[in-house]
Amino acid sequence: MTKAIIFDFDGTIANTKAFAYQVYQNLTNQYHIKQLSEEEFDHLKTLSLVDKLRAHDLSMFKLPRIARRARRAIHTVMNQVEPFDGMISLIKELHQKAIKLFIVSSNSEKNIKIFIKQYEIDLFEEIYGRAKYLKKEKVLKKLLDKYQLKNDEVIYVGDEVRDIHSCQRINMNVASVTWGFDELDMLKSENPNVLCETPKSLENYILKHISVDNHT
Numbered sequence: 716m717t718k719a720i721i722f723d724f725d726g727t728i729a730n731t732k733a734f735a736y737q738v739y740q741n742l743t744n745q746y747h748i749k750q751l752s753e754e755e756f757d758h759l760k761t762l763s764l765v766d767k768l769r770a771h772d773l774s775m776f777k778l779p780r781i782a783r784r785a786r787r788a789i790h791t792v793m794n795q796v797e798p799f800d801g802m803i804s805l806i807k808e809l810h811q812k813a814i815k816l817f818i819v820s821s822n823s824e825k826n827i828k829i830f831i832k833q834y835e836i837d838l839f840e841e842i843y844g845r846a847k848y849l850k851k852e853k854v855l856k857k858l859l860d861k862y863q864l865k866n867d868e869v870i871y872v873g874d875e876v877r878d879i880h881s882c883q884r885i886n887m888n889v890a891s892v893t894w895g896f897d898e899l900d901m902l903k904s905e906n907p908n909v910l911c912e913t914p915k916s917l918e919n920y921i922l923k924h925i926s927v928d929n930h931t
Contacts, residue, residue: 717888717924719840719864720809721855723873724820726895728802729830731789731822735896738788745784761898763876786823786845793829799894801914803834808918810838812925815862819843819854819871851881870908870921879905890920 725731736756743750789796809816816839818827824844831837840862846854859866870888871878874895879902882889891907892914893899903910911917 716868717814717870717921718868719815719817719862719870720921721817721819721858721869721871722806723871723875723878723895724818724822724827724830726874727872727892728798728806728818729796730799731796732896734789734792734796737792738785741788742784761901763901786821786826789822790826790829793826794833796830798830798834799914801918803836805914805918805921806836806838809921814921814925815840815864817841817843817858819846819851819858821846821848821851849877849880851878852885855881855885855887870924872917874902876901876905879907882907888924890917892917 722728736753739748739751739756742748806816818839818841820827820843822844824842827842827844831839831842841858843854843858855871858864859869866885866887870890871882872890872892873879873882874892875897879889879891883905888908890909890911891902891905893902893910893912899910899912909920911920
């Protein structure tokens with residue numbers, strides 16, 4: 716039965732995607748990234764990672780450096796980032812039910828803590844920031860070992876195909892949400908355990924998997 720929920724941050728709890736085009740524009744000149752219109756940029760959510768990189772004329776090797784720069788860029792607007800409707804109340808409800816809560820994100824712990832303080836949800840056992848863009852499973856394994864959790868006792872909640880792949884590599888349940896960076900069809904094609912189109916449907920899925928012991 717489920718004892719812990721691990722959340723992604725960007726596109727799952729926090730609506731940083733509202734600032735994604737702004738951050739992208741900050742990066743284009745420094746990294747010689749191909750300039751896309753806002754409409755073209757929005758279309759990227761329908762593409763695989765390989766096709767996204769191709770659209771920018773980028774190699775996979777540049778991703779770590781770009782991710783670092785993107786974290787610095789988003790830091791400047793972090794106090795303007797809002798939560799997705801229903802996510803703050805869901806986090807508080809799960810905490811009240813004694814479910815262990817974590818965040819594993821490619822964003823920085825510093826950025827995440829700004830958001831957590833602003834919305835008064837300092838309810839997480841631990842925040843793992845700067846997770847490798849394509850290999851979150853390394854951090855997930857570390858978390859499982861530290862807190863003596865089994866793979867089937869945890870649900871990871873994320874919004875991107877890369878989240879699904881990381882969880883599948885370690886046989887961890889993954890709930891994919893459709894309000895983030897990757898669109899529904901892209902997520903569906905990768906067979907997550909569940910697709911949630913609203914925070915309420917995510918709440919219903921999680922609550923069904925909470926053990927009886929966690930309610931007492």
